[in-house]
Amino acid sequence: MASESLSRIVTRRIPFDFPQDVKPHWIPDKPELAHLWNGASMTMPYLEPFLIRTMREALKQVQDPVVHADGEAFISQEGQHYRVHRRFNDQLIASGGYTELAAVEAQMEVFYAKLSTRSLGCRLAFSAGFESMTMGMTRWLIGERCKLFKDADPRVVSFVLWHMVEETEHKTVAFDVYQTLYGNYWQRMFGVLHGSYGVLNFGVRACVLMLKKDGLWKGWRSRWKFFAQGVTAVRHIGPYLLRAMLPWHDPRAERDLEWVREWLARFPADVADGSIPMVDTRDPLMPVPSMTVKSNEVSYGT
Template sequence: MNKKIKSNIVTRRVPFEFPDDIHPHWTPDRPEFAHMWNGLSLTMPYLEPYLIRTMREGLKRVDDPAVLADGFAFIAQEGQHYQVHQRFNDMLKNNGYPELAEIEKGMEKYYARLSKKSLAHRMAYSAGFESMTLGATRFIIEERSKNFLNADSRVASFWLWHMVEETEHKNCAYDAYQAACGGYFTRAFGVLHGTWGVFWPGIKAAALMLKKDGLWYNWRSRLNFYKYVASFLKYVLPYIARSMMPGHTPRSEKDSEWVKEWLRSYPSEMTLAEAPLVDTSTPAMPVPKMKFIKTEVNHAVV
């Protein structure tokens, strides 16, 4: 019998709410940036349940108690994430973009097909996507002063929280893949597959919303959108390249000081009384300090 181990990855129940008074252009001067992230949000309630199902199945092949504990903590965090994204996406559809439901149908079919692939293929997809998110986190954290300045704090804070926790569990999908399946070439392909599987429908959703706004055929707006995509890729592509190298692990990537401060501020299993909102009126956007209700969540694995 394995010794009980508790993961250092924690579950934070954060009550982010998105009432209909939130404008889909939550960065008023940068609607193209808002829609790029709105489009990526649309993918999360389809991607993250897939990641959870794949992790749960993969852990049946794992004996290492530390990998098991982290794997179940990963499941708990991702479960929180996709539920919040679903509320946000519902707000977008209610606020002028019901056509997004067609893209959602396409993603539902895509992940249904993907779920029929081999476990090694599916776990490599998960590990590859999770490796790519480290670049997305670096982009969203390091560029926060430029991209989130004067944004709706409820949306900006939600994205920052999500990406901080993506960094916290950055090793889980990789470790589970290595323990359950292993194999370099499948993992390397999974980096490309996992990135494309989320990036492409997210871009399609962003373009749909910009078309609905009448901005897609405005050359200035289209150029702005491409600039944001290029800025995003400038951060992400080096992570993709490194993740595909033999012997690379997510542990090789250093966490930013802002991410470390956020994690120190919310160090244990908790239910927050209210969502921690970043002050987007100041370029520094320091980590918010909030009171929380401590709860016990047992991720120990026997």
């Protein structure tokens, strides 16, 4: 805890809740987009514990007190993230009857078990590579939030955007730890590709399985919407990955969105009374929440 106090990164224990009325198609008329995020969410309870284990091992060798403190805070934040994703995923599977996702989860277990046997340098490069992808994901989801999430379930949208905000907050940590211990450019460059593909691959598999279960994959319109969303995601994420592969890359050079900076300034610590910073998806500007509310005070479509 003393080490974490040196870091500006905050662990916010926000009690996101996903009751039975949270549905898989939580974005009106956009099941393909909802399932893209749902598929990404399925990967988090496997990816993020891997990131935590890798960071914890690496910190045993880190002497810089600030880098070490940031690493401890990174572990705390990622621990919160994957636990909330697990709750969301459990509701998703139960609500949609997506029992087929167990096969994808088993594949992820194998993938991360095998990856865990690789060298620490390889695993840190993978971690830093994934974190570079999240900067593009944040730019897309938060920058385009009004277009993407209009009238969507505010409980899920608030959860999604909270995760993206905190990914921005700790965007330098995996990079700093890798550079401190290794600094090999070619390994880091490969990690950008490895870390991004390792996550996107399983997320897309899960997404397609859910679309098939819903009977949407048979129609060309749904497939077209899925591929169009994928192209849009690549358009937003791709430039960040390309810049991350440059020898002189430093995530500090990536400018944070004003919405992200405002969210962090407004919620600098744990939210009191078990309440949640709830985004108003009916507001055409979808601003940073000005207050917190209890999850059971908000329902889909309200």
